[in-house]
Amino acid sequence: MKPEELLRELYHCLHCHLCNFADWHSLDEWMPLCPSYAYFGFESFSASGKMEVARALLAGELRPSGRTLQVLFSDLGCGACHAQCHGLTGLKVDHVEVFEELKARLVERGYGPLPRQKAYARSIQKNRNPYGEKPGERTSWLEEEVPEKGETVYFVGCTSSYRQKEIARATVEVLLRSGEPFALLGEEEWCCGSPLLRTGQRKLARELAEHNLEALRRAGARRVVFSCAGCYRTFSRDYPKLLGRELGLELLHTSQHFLKVLPGGKLRGDGRRITYHDPCHLGRGMGVYDPPRELLRMLSRSFVEMKRSRENSWCCGAGSGVKAAFPDFALWSASRRLEEARGTGAEVLVSSCPFCKRNLEDAGRKVGGVEVKDLSELLAEALA
Template sequence: MSELFVKSYIDEIYRCIRCGYCRDFARYRDAAYKVCPLREADTTPGFEPYSARGRLMLLRFVIEGKLQLNEKLAELFYTCPTCRNCWDKCYVAQTRLEGKYMLNTVEIYEAFRHDLFKAGLISPRHKEILEWTEKEHNPYLEKHEDRVKWLPEDVKQPPSRGDVVYFVGCTSSYRQKNIASATLRLLQKVGINVALLYGDEWCCGSPMIRIGHRELARKLAEHNINAIKNAGAKTVVFSCAGCYRAFKIDYQELGLQPPFELRHAIDLALQLINEGKLSIKKEFKHKVTYHDPCHTGRHLVHMRAEIFEQPREVLKRIPGLEFIEMERVRRNSWCCGAGGGLRSYNPQVSLTLAKNRLREAEGTGADIITSICPFCYRNLSDAIQMTDSHMKMYDLMEILDMVTE
């Protein structure tokens, strides 16, 4: 067997002092709570490997040749939404040495998932997703030719070239089409002649990185960068937290440098509101709470690019809207369970996490939960449906679309 990729993180792995603070302690507003959503979820047994400490200890055994890769081990590493809360709450991880964070848990897990993938230890579902994406460039088992079917008839047909490209992403193209439509309508309302890549848009590669197929992720990334270059774009706008994170972080880690300005749509929307180019005309008489996606929050903190304030600023500008925060927000946001390949790997656990987050949202008294990630939208919507919750899920771009003209 070739050298394990995870060995490139050996220094970090050996820095875990096994203090166990990745399990149950995070200090926040004079409260303590569990760090790992898997340990809170009652669908997992909560054994040690359901925490960073347990996983890192197992990796030591793997590196030392005392534990062979095996199916159960793969199960333990894939049963994780990679929400990065264990990194955020670990005092070792949060310490910098020579300018770098000392222990990057999620990067380590994903490096090991690459080893598991190479060893053929991925689930049949993930294998199907990878094979389909290789062929049809999306993980939803949909035809590539159907990618742009979301495009509503009531909007001006976007050009295929332009300064600004809207990278729609697979989830909004094939599932949460409402988010793609709202985003496009909003951009067009302010007169941005936003372009689409149409058939040249492929999956961003995020699910492939999360599953461990780095080669396919790189292929997709190279394609997308070239497609955007060919479209003549200087700026790429995203409504998907996962795609945004992929371009912002994963592409760099794959050795690629997207030569574009990368903007999440909500960041751009706030700028347009501040500049008076997007004006909010209508009331939105609802109690609204906001869910911070991991991929626009904790995943971007290390590069100081987190998107915490922009959505809150936007929400506060909407007349009639009563904004109520949940207890765990911003860096402490509680993962919805969709990410890290968990939703496709173990839907039951993934949905339990979503239900836990929904319960917290319900506790605010809000009737609407909003976010800026179509994947969070999917999981939280499913949780709403499964629990007959009184809440409704909207993407923040949808709300903005409703209140602007």
């Protein structure tokens, strides 16, 4: 969208603030939905406030300050605001896209991102991952022999490769048990670029996209499977925009792939009460709500929903570089989610994104009460 078209569209936010709350017509309950407004409290942190900040920046009425960067770079990109606003008002733009576009424009002008977000960008440039880890250790978790070429490639993602390695191991285990052949890119897998795109650092992201697609081409991939909701969304929605072309690949989240290839009758859970946290990139970002639930229902007769689920899901608080730059805020948001999960009586909170798991687990170390697992882990246990 051209700047003048975007500016025109921003006049259509009427500041009703309905974007701050879950859809109470369907939930029959009044519940907050915007973590950044709930945490920071100032109007500028709400979606409607940020729309006004966006308007002022585009109209040249605001010289960015440290506070401007705090407001925009603490945006989680969770899309909860857009899920509420979409179809209800006349605002036609996607809030997530507007705020990401704004961050990119600021970065182009030399404002932002925040120091820790810059730091992981440096690491991505040097190590091809945001964690400062060596590229050669990307598959240090791998215990099995897995080919580097094949029609189906499992794209592991940086968080599972270097931090939540149990998710990578579990995913490989489930893939092996499914009997469907698959490959790994190994060191040729680079960061997908999501942490950069969410923080306005687009230049390097293009290079990463081009490399990853070339690596997949060389591997002979026709299908790519992701256990990371962020990587999945980045490939699906951002790469085509970034490169100006369709990818020509079938892209699937593990929940979709497993639902196709696993024999449902063989899945046996341990009987514990389970609830599911929709990762924002997978749910609101890609509209994938049902496959993880179908698998969980196969695993457990006592699967329960949290009140805020699907489009009304409360963000874990980790995304868009927030965990790096605003760790207290990220943990606060995750703590709220854990409390909600505990309120259902669930013993296990399942997600299907390693970054959600990481943040929820970090918060859980303080508040406890519910175990956090990835969907792949539960499936691997059930198939063992």
